[in-house]
Amino acid sequence: MAAIGFTHHDHSCCIQNTVDVADKHCKQAGLQLTPIRKRVLEILLEEHRALGAYEILDRLRQENLGSQPPVAYRALDFLVKNGFAHKIERMNAFVACTQPGEVHTPVFMICRECDTVAESASELSKSQLGRTAKDLGFTIERIVIEAEGLCPNCQDATAS
Amino acid sequence: MAAIGFTHHDHSCCIQNTVDVADKHCKQAGLQLTPIRKRVLEILLEEHRALGAYEILDRLRQENLGSQPPVAYRALDFLVKNGFAHKIERMNAFVACTQPGEVHTPVFMICRECDTVAESASELSKSQLGRTAKDLGFTIERIVIEAEGLCPNCQDATAS
DNA sequence: CTTGATATGTTATACTATGACGCTTAACAA
DNA sequence: TTGTTAAGCGTCATAGTATAACATATCAAG
Numbered sequence: 343m344a345a346i347g348f349t350h351h352d353h354s355c356c357i358q359n360t361v362d363v364a365d366k367h368c369k370q371a372g373l374q375l376t377p378i379r380k381r382v383l384e385i386l387l388e389e390h391r392a393l394g395a396y397e398i399l400d401r402l403r404q405e406n407l408g409s410q411p412p413v414a415y416r417a418l419d420f421l422v423k424n425g426f427a428h429k430i431e432r433m434n435a436f437v438a439c440t441q442p443g444e445v446h447t448p449v450f451m452i453c454r455e456c457d458t459v460a461e462s463a464s465e466l467s468k469s470q471l472g473r474t475a476k477d478l479g480f481t482i483e484r485i486v487i488e489a490e491g492l493c494p495n496c497q498d499a500t501a502s
Numbered sequence: 503m504a505a506i507g508f509t510h511h512d513h514s515c516c517i518q519n520t521v522d523v524a525d526k527h528c529k530q531a532g533l534q535l536t537p538i539r540k541r542v543l544e545i546l547l548e549e550h551r552a553l554g555a556y557e558i559l560d561r562l563r564q565e566n567l568g569s570q571p572p573v574a575y576r577a578l579d580f581l582v583k584n585g586f587a588h589k590i591e592r593m594n595a596f597v598a599c600t601q602p603g604e605v606h607t608p609v610f611m612i613c614r615e616c617d618t619v620a621e622s623a624s625e626l627s628k629s630q631l632g633r634t635a636k637d638l639g640f641t642i643e644r645i646v647i648e649a650e651g652l653c654p655n656c657q658d659a660t661a662s
Numbered sequence: 663c664t665t666g667a668t669a670t671g672t673t674a675t676a677c678t679a680t681g682a683c684g685c686t687t688a689a690c691a692a
Numbered sequence: 693t694t695g696t697t698a699a700g701c702g703t704c705a706t707a708g709t710a711t712a713a714c715a716t717a718t719c720a721a722g
Contacts, residue, residue, distance in 0.1 A: 479654035
Protein backbone atom coordinates (compact mmCIF):
# COMPACT_ATOMS: atom_id res chain seq x y z
CA MET A 343 0.00 0.00 0.00
CA ALA A 344 2.24 2.76 -1.23
CA ALA A 345 1.47 6.42 -0.78
CA ILE A 346 3.24 9.27 -2.42
CA GLY A 347 3.14 12.81 -1.19
CA PHE A 348 5.34 13.06 1.87
CA THR A 349 8.45 11.67 0.24
CA HIS A 350 10.86 12.87 -2.41
CA HIS A 351 10.24 11.56 -5.89
CA ASP A 352 10.59 12.51 -9.51
CA HIS A 353 7.77 14.94 -9.60
CA SER A 354 7.74 15.85 -13.27
CA CYS A 355 6.98 12.20 -13.96
CA CYS A 356 3.92 12.41 -11.72
CA ILE A 357 2.55 15.11 -13.91
CA GLN A 358 3.41 13.77 -17.32
CA ASN A 359 2.43 10.18 -16.59
CA THR A 360 -0.87 11.05 -15.07
CA VAL A 361 -1.82 13.45 -17.81
CA ASP A 362 -0.96 10.79 -20.36
CA VAL A 363 -3.07 8.23 -18.58
CA ALA A 364 -5.94 10.67 -18.41
CA ASP A 365 -5.56 11.48 -22.09
CA LYS A 366 -5.66 7.85 -23.06
CA HIS A 367 -8.52 7.04 -20.76
CA CYS A 368 -10.59 9.89 -22.10
CA LYS A 369 -10.03 8.91 -25.68
CA GLN A 370 -11.10 5.36 -24.98
CA ALA A 371 -14.16 6.43 -23.03
CA GLY A 372 -15.22 9.13 -25.45
CA LEU A 373 -14.57 11.88 -22.94
CA GLN A 374 -13.13 15.25 -23.82
CA LEU A 375 -10.04 16.30 -21.94
CA THR A 376 -10.37 19.89 -23.04
CA PRO A 377 -7.64 22.50 -22.53
CA ILE A 378 -9.27 23.84 -19.38
CA ARG A 379 -9.79 20.41 -17.88
CA LYS A 380 -6.29 19.34 -18.76
CA ARG A 381 -4.80 22.48 -17.31
CA VAL A 382 -6.73 22.07 -14.06
CA LEU A 383 -5.46 18.53 -13.79
CA GLU A 384 -1.92 19.77 -14.34
CA ILE A 385 -2.33 22.45 -11.72
CA LEU A 386 -3.49 19.86 -9.22
CA LEU A 387 -0.64 17.57 -10.16
CA GLU A 388 1.93 20.29 -9.68
CA GLU A 389 1.34 19.94 -5.96
CA HIS A 390 0.55 16.97 -3.77
CA ARG A 391 -1.59 19.40 -1.92
CA ALA A 392 -5.23 20.27 -1.59
CA LEU A 393 -6.17 23.33 -3.62
CA GLY A 394 -9.37 25.29 -3.23
CA ALA A 395 -11.53 25.92 -6.27
CA TYR A 396 -10.84 29.64 -6.10
CA GLU A 397 -7.12 29.08 -5.84
CA ILE A 398 -7.35 27.10 -9.06
CA LEU A 399 -9.56 29.73 -10.61
CA ASP A 400 -6.90 32.37 -9.87
CA ARG A 401 -4.38 30.44 -11.88
CA LEU A 402 -6.78 29.91 -14.75
CA ARG A 403 -7.46 33.63 -14.75
CA GLN A 404 -3.75 34.40 -14.98
CA GLU A 405 -3.57 32.19 -18.03
CA ASN A 406 -6.74 33.55 -19.60
CA LEU A 407 -8.48 30.22 -19.37
CA GLY A 408 -11.50 31.51 -17.53
CA SER A 409 -12.37 33.91 -14.81
CA GLN A 410 -15.70 32.89 -13.31
CA PRO A 411 -16.27 30.24 -10.62
CA PRO A 412 -18.31 27.88 -12.78
CA VAL A 413 -15.32 27.42 -15.07
CA ALA A 414 -13.25 25.97 -12.27
CA TYR A 415 -16.08 24.00 -10.71
CA ARG A 416 -17.07 22.41 -14.00
CA ALA A 417 -13.56 21.27 -14.70
CA LEU A 418 -13.22 19.93 -11.16
CA ASP A 419 -16.56 18.15 -11.42
CA PHE A 420 -15.39 16.47 -14.58
CA LEU A 421 -12.10 15.38 -13.05
CA VAL A 422 -13.73 14.09 -9.87
CA LYS A 423 -16.53 12.34 -11.70
CA ASN A 424 -14.09 10.51 -13.91
CA GLY A 425 -11.66 9.60 -11.20
CA PHE A 426 -8.79 11.94 -12.05
CA ALA A 427 -9.17 13.98 -8.88
CA HIS A 428 -10.75 13.77 -5.47
CA LYS A 429 -12.48 16.26 -3.28
CA ILE A 430 -11.16 16.54 0.25
CA GLU A 431 -14.40 17.15 2.11
CA ARG A 432 -12.67 18.22 5.27
CA MET A 433 -11.10 21.17 3.46
CA ASN A 434 -13.46 21.93 0.61
CA ALA A 435 -10.48 21.44 -1.64
CA PHE A 436 -9.25 19.16 -4.38
CA VAL A 437 -6.29 16.90 -5.13
CA ALA A 438 -5.20 14.95 -8.15
CA CYS A 439 -5.77 11.23 -7.92
CA THR A 440 -2.60 9.18 -7.72
CA GLN A 441 -4.24 5.99 -8.97
CA PRO A 442 -6.37 7.12 -11.86
CA GLY A 443 -8.21 4.47 -13.74
CA GLU A 444 -8.14 1.94 -10.93
CA VAL A 445 -11.17 1.36 -8.80
CA HIS A 446 -10.25 2.18 -5.26
CA THR A 447 -11.48 3.44 -1.94
CA PRO A 448 -9.06 6.22 -1.29
CA VAL A 449 -7.77 7.11 2.14
CA PHE A 450 -6.26 10.54 2.58
CA MET A 451 -3.66 11.66 5.06
CA ILE A 452 -3.91 15.42 5.26
CA CYS A 453 -1.32 17.60 6.95
CA ARG A 454 -2.97 20.42 8.84
CA GLU A 455 0.15 22.57 8.54
CA CYS A 456 1.10 22.40 4.88
CA ASP A 457 -2.05 20.89 3.34
CA THR A 458 -0.02 18.13 1.75
CA VAL A 459 -2.18 15.14 0.94
CA ALA A 460 -1.06 11.55 0.62
CA GLU A 461 -3.46 9.14 -1.00
CA SER A 462 -3.46 5.57 0.09
CA ALA A 463 -5.84 2.67 -0.44
CA SER A 464 -7.87 0.71 2.00
CA GLU A 465 -9.45 -2.61 1.13
CA LEU A 466 -10.00 -3.53 4.72
CA SER A 467 -12.01 -0.51 5.71
CA LYS A 468 -14.26 -1.08 2.83
CA SER A 469 -15.13 -4.64 3.64
CA GLN A 470 -15.52 -3.81 7.29
CA LEU A 471 -17.84 -0.92 6.56
CA GLY A 472 -19.66 -3.13 4.12
CA ARG A 473 -20.46 -5.55 6.90
CA THR A 474 -21.77 -2.82 9.17
CA ALA A 475 -23.81 -1.40 6.34
CA LYS A 476 -25.31 -4.76 5.55
CA ASP A 477 -26.40 -5.20 9.13
CA LEU A 478 -28.17 -1.88 8.95
CA GLY A 479 -29.68 -2.47 5.54
CA PHE A 480 -27.75 0.52 4.26
CA THR A 481 -26.43 0.60 0.69
CA ILE A 482 -23.06 2.29 0.44
CA GLU A 483 -22.40 4.24 -2.74
CA ARG A 484 -19.41 6.23 -1.73
CA ILE A 485 -16.94 6.28 1.15
CA VAL A 486 -14.95 9.20 2.44
CA ILE A 487 -11.98 8.46 4.68
CA GLU A 488 -9.81 11.37 5.70
CA ALA A 489 -7.16 11.41 8.40
CA GLU A 490 -5.93 14.76 9.57
CA GLY A 491 -2.65 15.30 11.36
CA LEU A 492 0.97 16.21 10.86
CA CYS A 493 3.16 15.02 8.02
CA PRO A 494 6.77 13.97 8.72
CA ASN A 495 8.20 17.22 7.45
CA CYS A 496 5.97 19.42 9.59
CA GLN A 497 6.63 17.28 12.65
CA ASP A 498 10.33 17.89 12.22
CA ALA A 499 9.75 21.58 11.70
CA THR A 500 7.68 21.81 14.86
CA ALA A 501 10.21 19.86 16.90
CA SER A 502 13.08 22.15 16.02
CA MET B 503 -21.41 -2.40 16.97
CA ALA B 504 -24.90 -1.01 17.27
CA ALA B 505 -26.13 1.93 15.28
CA ILE B 506 -29.31 3.81 15.81
CA GLY B 507 -30.93 6.02 13.26
CA PHE B 508 -32.53 3.84 10.62
CA THR B 509 -34.64 1.82 13.00
CA HIS B 510 -37.61 2.53 15.21
CA HIS B 511 -36.87 3.28 18.80
CA ASP B 512 -38.10 5.26 21.76
CA HIS B 513 -37.00 8.60 20.53
CA SER B 514 -37.91 10.78 23.49
CA CYS B 515 -35.45 8.72 25.50
CA CYS B 516 -32.68 9.57 23.05
CA ILE B 517 -33.21 13.20 23.78
CA GLN B 518 -33.69 13.13 27.50
CA ASN B 519 -30.91 10.66 28.20
CA THR B 520 -28.38 12.42 26.09
CA VAL B 521 -29.16 15.83 27.49
CA ASP B 522 -28.85 14.41 30.98
CA VAL B 523 -25.49 12.87 30.16
CA ALA B 524 -24.32 16.15 28.69
CA ASP B 525 -25.54 18.05 31.72
CA LYS B 526 -23.68 15.78 34.09
CA HIS B 527 -20.53 15.72 32.01
CA CYS B 528 -20.45 19.50 31.82
CA LYS B 529 -20.86 19.92 35.53
CA GLN B 530 -18.02 17.53 36.22
CA ALA B 531 -15.76 19.14 33.68
CA GLY B 532 -16.56 22.70 34.62
CA LEU B 533 -18.23 23.40 31.29
CA GLN B 534 -21.32 25.54 30.87
CA LEU B 535 -24.23 23.95 29.09
CA THR B 536 -25.98 27.27 28.61
CA PRO B 537 -29.60 27.57 27.40
CA ILE B 538 -28.51 28.16 23.82
CA ARG B 539 -26.09 25.26 23.81
CA LYS B 540 -28.59 22.95 25.43
CA ARG B 541 -31.29 23.95 22.99
CA VAL B 542 -29.04 23.34 19.99
CA LEU B 543 -28.22 19.92 21.36
CA GLU B 544 -31.93 19.21 21.75
CA ILE B 545 -32.64 20.39 18.23
CA LEU B 546 -29.99 18.03 16.90
CA LEU B 547 -31.34 15.21 19.01
CA GLU B 548 -34.86 15.73 17.75
CA GLU B 549 -33.71 14.24 14.45
CA HIS B 550 -31.21 11.56 13.58
CA ARG B 551 -30.43 13.76 10.67
CA ALA B 552 -27.74 16.19 9.62
CA LEU B 553 -28.81 19.79 10.10
CA GLY B 554 -27.05 22.79 8.59
CA ALA B 555 -25.97 25.61 10.84
CA TYR B 556 -28.46 27.96 9.25
CA GLU B 557 -31.27 25.50 9.65
CA ILE B 558 -30.49 25.42 13.34
CA LEU B 559 -30.18 29.18 13.42
CA ASP B 560 -33.67 29.48 11.97
CA ARG B 561 -35.10 27.52 14.85
CA LEU B 562 -33.17 29.54 17.40
CA ARG B 563 -34.52 32.66 15.80
CA GLN B 564 -38.08 31.41 16.09
CA GLU B 565 -37.50 30.89 19.80
CA ASN B 566 -35.74 34.20 20.29
CA LEU B 567 -32.51 32.54 21.24
CA GLY B 568 -30.35 34.31 18.71
CA SER B 569 -30.50 35.49 15.15
CA GLN B 570 -26.95 35.88 13.86
CA PRO B 571 -24.77 33.09 12.45
CA PRO B 572 -22.10 33.26 15.15
CA VAL B 573 -24.67 32.27 17.76
CA ALA B 574 -25.32 28.97 16.04
CA TYR B 575 -21.69 28.34 15.12
CA ARG B 576 -20.47 29.00 18.64
CA ALA B 577 -22.93 26.58 20.14
CA LEU B 578 -22.07 23.98 17.52
CA ASP B 579 -18.36 24.48 18.09
CA PHE B 580 -18.88 23.88 21.78
CA LEU B 581 -20.89 20.73 21.22
CA VAL B 582 -18.45 19.32 18.69
CA LYS B 583 -15.40 20.22 20.73
CA ASN B 584 -16.79 18.47 23.76
CA GLY B 585 -18.02 15.41 21.95
CA PHE B 586 -21.77 16.02 22.09
CA ALA B 587 -22.09 16.48 18.36
CA HIS B 588 -20.21 15.75 15.16
CA LYS B 589 -19.76 17.63 11.97
CA ILE B 590 -20.59 15.73 8.79
CA GLU B 591 -17.93 17.11 6.49
CA ARG B 592 -19.57 15.74 3.40
CA MET B 593 -22.62 17.89 4.01
CA ASN B 594 -21.37 20.83 6.02
CA ALA B 595 -23.92 19.83 8.60
CA PHE B 596 -24.14 18.57 12.13
CA VAL B 597 -25.58 15.62 14.07
CA ALA B 598 -25.86 14.81 17.73
CA CYS B 599 -23.41 12.22 18.97
CA THR B 600 -25.00 8.95 20.00
CA GLN B 601 -22.11 7.89 22.21
CA PRO B 602 -21.25 11.02 24.16
CA GLY B 603 -18.56 10.72 26.74
CA GLU B 604 -16.95 7.67 25.21
CA VAL B 605 -13.81 7.96 23.16
CA HIS B 606 -14.56 6.67 19.75
CA THR B 607 -13.77 6.92 16.07
CA PRO B 608 -17.19 7.48 14.63
CA VAL B 609 -18.30 6.10 11.30
CA PHE B 610 -21.29 7.71 9.68
CA MET B 611 -23.76 6.21 7.26
CA ILE B 612 -25.49 9.08 5.53
CA CYS B 613 -28.60 8.70 3.42
CA ARG B 614 -28.43 10.91 0.36
CA GLU B 615 -32.23 11.03 0.13
CA CYS B 616 -33.39 11.89 3.63
CA ASP B 617 -30.14 13.00 5.27
CA THR B 618 -30.62 10.52 8.07
CA VAL B 619 -27.35 9.71 9.77
CA ALA B 620 -26.46 6.56 11.66
CA GLU B 621 -23.39 6.64 13.82
CA SER B 622 -21.38 3.52 14.30
CA ALA B 623 -17.94 2.81 15.68
CA SER B 624 -14.88 1.39 14.04
CA GLU B 625 -11.92 0.11 15.96
CA LEU B 626 -10.58 -1.80 13.03
CA SER B 627 -10.33 1.08 10.64
CA LYS B 628 -8.46 3.03 13.20
CA SER B 629 -5.76 0.47 13.81
CA GLN B 630 -5.43 -0.17 10.11
CA LEU B 631 -5.07 3.49 9.32
CA GLY B 632 -2.66 3.78 12.20
CA ARG B 633 -0.41 1.24 10.56
CA THR B 634 -0.45 3.05 7.23
CA ALA B 635 0.21 6.34 8.97
CA LYS B 636 3.13 4.88 10.85
CA ASP B 637 4.71 3.66 7.65
CA LEU B 638 4.46 7.16 6.27
CA GLY B 639 5.65 8.89 9.42
CA PHE B 640 2.32 10.65 9.60
CA THR B 641 0.73 11.47 12.95
CA ILE B 642 -3.04 11.12 12.92
CA GLU B 643 -4.97 13.53 15.10
CA ARG B 644 -8.44 13.08 13.75
CA ILE B 645 -10.21 10.67 11.43
CA VAL B 646 -13.28 11.30 9.32
CA ILE B 647 -15.13 8.29 7.95
CA GLU B 648 -18.36 8.92 6.10
CA ALA B 649 -20.28 6.48 3.95
CA GLU B 650 -22.91 7.90 1.65
CA GLY B 651 -25.73 5.89 0.20
CA LEU B 652 -29.34 4.89 0.70
CA CYS B 653 -30.92 3.98 4.00
CA PRO B 654 -33.35 1.04 4.19
CA ASN B 655 -36.40 3.28 4.19
CA CYS B 656 -35.39 5.22 1.11
CA GLN B 657 -34.45 2.03 -0.74
CA ASP B 658 -37.96 0.74 -0.18
CA ALA B 659 -39.45 4.04 -1.25
CA THR B 660 -37.40 4.03 -4.47
CA ALA B 661 -38.31 0.45 -5.28
CA SER B 662 -42.03 1.01 -5.05
C1' DC C 663 -28.10 22.67 -43.14
C1' DT C 664 -30.33 21.64 -39.10
C1' DT C 665 -30.50 19.24 -34.99
C1' DG C 666 -28.76 17.69 -30.69
C1' DA C 667 -25.15 17.09 -27.47
C1' DT C 668 -21.37 18.99 -25.09
C1' DA C 669 -18.58 22.62 -23.49
C1' DT C 670 -17.81 27.32 -22.32
C1' DG C 671 -18.85 32.49 -21.14
C1' DT C 672 -21.22 35.31 -17.95
C1' DT C 673 -24.36 37.27 -14.51
C1' DA C 674 -26.35 36.82 -10.44
C1' DT C 675 -27.18 34.72 -6.27
C1' DA C 676 -27.25 31.25 -2.54
C1' DC C 677 -25.03 28.90 1.05
C1' DT C 678 -21.35 28.32 4.62
C1' DA C 679 -18.31 30.42 7.99
C1' DT C 680 -15.58 33.70 10.71
C1' DG C 681 -13.32 38.26 12.30
C1' DA C 682 -13.99 41.89 15.22
C1' DC C 683 -15.90 44.78 18.70
C1' DG C 684 -18.74 45.80 22.59
C1' DC C 685 -21.71 44.43 26.50
C1' DT C 686 -22.87 41.51 30.39
C1' DT C 687 -22.11 38.37 33.99
C1' DA C 688 -19.70 35.54 37.39
C1' DA C 689 -15.62 34.42 40.03
C1' DC C 690 -12.01 35.96 42.49
C1' DA C 691 -8.30 38.85 44.37
C1' DA C 692 -6.82 43.23 46.17
C1' DT D 693 -15.98 47.60 47.73
C1' DT D 694 -13.47 47.87 43.57
C1' DG D 695 -10.64 46.07 39.95
C1' DT D 696 -9.51 42.34 37.04
C1' DT D 697 -10.13 38.46 34.25
C1' DA D 698 -12.51 34.99 31.66
C1' DA D 699 -16.46 33.27 29.33
C1' DG D 700 -20.58 33.87 26.86
C1' DC D 701 -23.47 36.43 23.95
C1' DG D 702 -25.33 40.34 20.57
C1' DT D 703 -24.30 42.37 16.43
C1' DC D 704 -22.24 44.08 12.13
C1' DA D 705 -19.54 43.21 8.48
C1' DT D 706 -17.23 40.36 5.42
C1' DA D 707 -14.83 36.24 3.61
C1' DG D 708 -15.07 31.85 1.44
C1' DT D 709 -17.52 28.10 -1.09
C1' DA D 710 -20.83 26.72 -4.63
C1' DT D 711 -24.49 26.66 -8.09
C1' DA D 712 -28.71 28.21 -10.94
C1' DA D 713 -29.78 30.00 -15.13
C1' DC D 714 -29.24 31.67 -19.56
C1' DA D 715 -26.42 32.94 -23.70
C1' DT D 716 -23.00 31.46 -27.04
C1' DA D 717 -19.97 28.33 -29.51
C1' DT D 718 -18.50 24.09 -31.55
C1' DC D 719 -18.88 19.85 -33.73
C1' DA D 720 -20.60 15.39 -35.22
C1' DA D 721 -24.70 12.86 -36.96
C1' DG D 722 -28.70 12.74 -39.54
